[in-house]
Amino acid sequence: VKKQKVSSAVIRRLPRYYRHLTDLSQAGVVRISSSALGKAMNLTASQIRQDLSCFGEFGQQGYGYHVDSLREEVADILGMRQKHTAAILGVGNLGCALMENFHFDRSGFLLTAAFDVKESLIGKVVSGVPVYSVTELEDYLAENSVSVGVLTVPRAAAVPMSKRLVAAGVKGIWNFTNAELNIERADVIVENVHFADSLLALSYMISEAER
Amino acid sequence: VKKQKVSSAVIRRLPRYYRHLTDLSQAGVVRISSSALGKAMNLTASQIRQDLSCFGEFGQQGYGYHVDSLREEVADILGMRQKHTAAILGVGNLGCALMENFHFDRSGFLLTAAFDVKESLIGKVVSGVPVYSVTELEDYLAENSVSVGVLTVPRAAAVPMSKRLVAAGVKGIWNFTNAELNIERADVIVENVHFADSLLALSYMISEAER
Numbered sequence: 474v475k476k477q478k479v480s481s482a483v484i485r486r487l488p489r490y491y492r493h494l495t496d497l498s499q500a501g502v503v504r505i506s507s508s509a510l511g512k513a514m515n516l517t518a519s520q521i522r523q524d525l526s527c528f529g530e531f532g533q534q535g536y537g538y539h540v541d542s543l544r545e546e547v548a549d550i551l552g553m554r555q556k557h558t559a560a561i562l563g564v565g566n567l568g569c570a571l572m573e574n575f576h577f578d579r580s581g582f583l584l585t586a587a588f589d590v591k592e593s594l595i596g597k598v599v600s601g602v603p604v605y606s607v608t609e610l611e612d613y614l615a616e617n618s619v620s621v622g623v624l625t626v627p628r629a630a631a632v633p634m635s636k637r638l639v640a641a642g643v644k645g646i647w648n649f650t651n652a653e654l655n656i657e658r659a660d661v662i663v664e665n666v667h668f669a670d671s672l673l674a675l676s677y678m679i680s681e682a683e684r
Numbered sequence: 685v686k687k688q689k690v691s692s693a694v695i696r697r698l699p700r701y702y703r704h705l706t707d708l709s710q711a712g713v714v715r716i717s718s719s720a721l722g723k724a725m726n727l728t729a730s731q732i733r734q735d736l737s738c739f740g741e742f743g744q745q746g747y748g749y750h751v752d753s754l755r756e757e758v759a760d761i762l763g764m765r766q767k768h769t770a771a772i773l774g775v776g777n778l779g780c781a782l783m784e785n786f787h788f789d790r791s792g793f794l795l796t797a798a799f800d801v802k803e804s805l806i807g808k809v810v811s812g813v814p815v816y817s818v819t820e821l822e823d824y825l826a827e828n829s830v831s832v833g834v835l836t837v838p839r840a841a842a843v844p845m846s847k848r849l850v851a852a853g854v855k856g857i858w859n860f861t862n863a864e865l866n867i868e869r870a871d872v873i874v875e876n877v878h879f880a881d882s883l884l885a886l887s888y889m890i891s892e893a894e895r
């Protein structure tokens with residue numbers, strides 16, 4: 474796949490393409506035009522063609538896109554075949570919610586371990602994933618390749634734990650704490666899940682509807 | 685505040701403005717130029733001026749923005765003074781995580797109630813919020829104004845619960861399930877929190893760094 478510098482807006486739309494193409498595939502749709510795909514995604518046909526042109530040539534003029542093929546291509550672009558691995562730090566409510574209900578495998582990730590400080594949790598297996606003591610973190614990461622550390626620790630532990638993850642060589646941190654991590658290594662990617670940003674956008678939209 | 689039709693990209697940036705202005709205010713910054721604010725937010729100065737111009741006139745040519753005033757204005761625009769209320773449906777791991785760790789009040793929301801089907805939870809108070817039986821949902825919503833229903837139920841319950849919320853008159857649904865809700869009422873806003881979209885964006889970025 475030919476590449477060029479891809480804007481962050483396009484990167485943010487890629488998972489939505491994957492999601493919509495998965496829905497279409499499950500609904501039995503074989504081919505779709507860029508305008509129909511755009512309608513489902515609230516984008517224009519030309520925006521879709523432009524987004525996808527960042528990654529190569531897809532679809533055929535007048536024939537639209539083959540849903541399953543495009544879905545596979547988008548999965549490749551998203552790195553879903555890279556056998557990424559993840560470990561969860563913090564097996565509290567949110568950590569447990571992710572372990573029990575979030576399908577890491579559907580995003581191409583294998584969740585291999587979880588870490589906590591709480592004695593009563595250590596040694597347990599949650600949804601097939603063993604919980605280790607956080608004192609074992611460095612040893613584990615030295616012996617097992619972990620692409621992404623999932624930070625679901627209390628806010629006060631977020632920065633120190635992120636430093637330990639980075640020192641141990643993770644490539645990315647999926648940060649659910651509302652702490653700003655300010656990682657100094659340009660090769661480590663931080664992806665923040667900001668619940669408040671989402672709720673505030675909703676607040677704006679319901680307020681607008683009332684105004 | 686004068687208004688015009690605001691794009692969804694601008695709406696998505698507003699909470700980030702609020703977050704950055706809050707950080708600046710806490711750091712004691714009194715005034716900031718659009719270029720310095722842009723640098724912190726990875727935007728150009730002209731993009732910031734253009735974003736804010738959707739809502740009126742802020743800042744003074746050559747003097748930049750007064751941080752606290754602009755923060756207050758953005759809070760107003762976001763509807764944070766509207767005394768929005770919220771109720772949580774589903775007091776599982778994720779529902780509990782939100783009740784115990786997410787500060788609804790910092791987004792201008794008052795969390796007033798939670799609902800579940802589990803007998804052992806009903807009647808409990810979690811972080812000051814009472815848990816009711818879901819059979820009481822309609823009665824509660826008839827007697828108490830609830831702006832937003834927070835959906836943290838299992839996927840299978842998402843659609844039926846969203847229908848009950850809409851029928852009972854909520855203005856918005858904050859959807860943490862990965863079910864597509866397809867609400868038919870244009871006046872009810874659905875805000876989805878798609879964990880997978882976030883993880884897939886991270887997957888893309890770490891894969892790019894490796895390529």
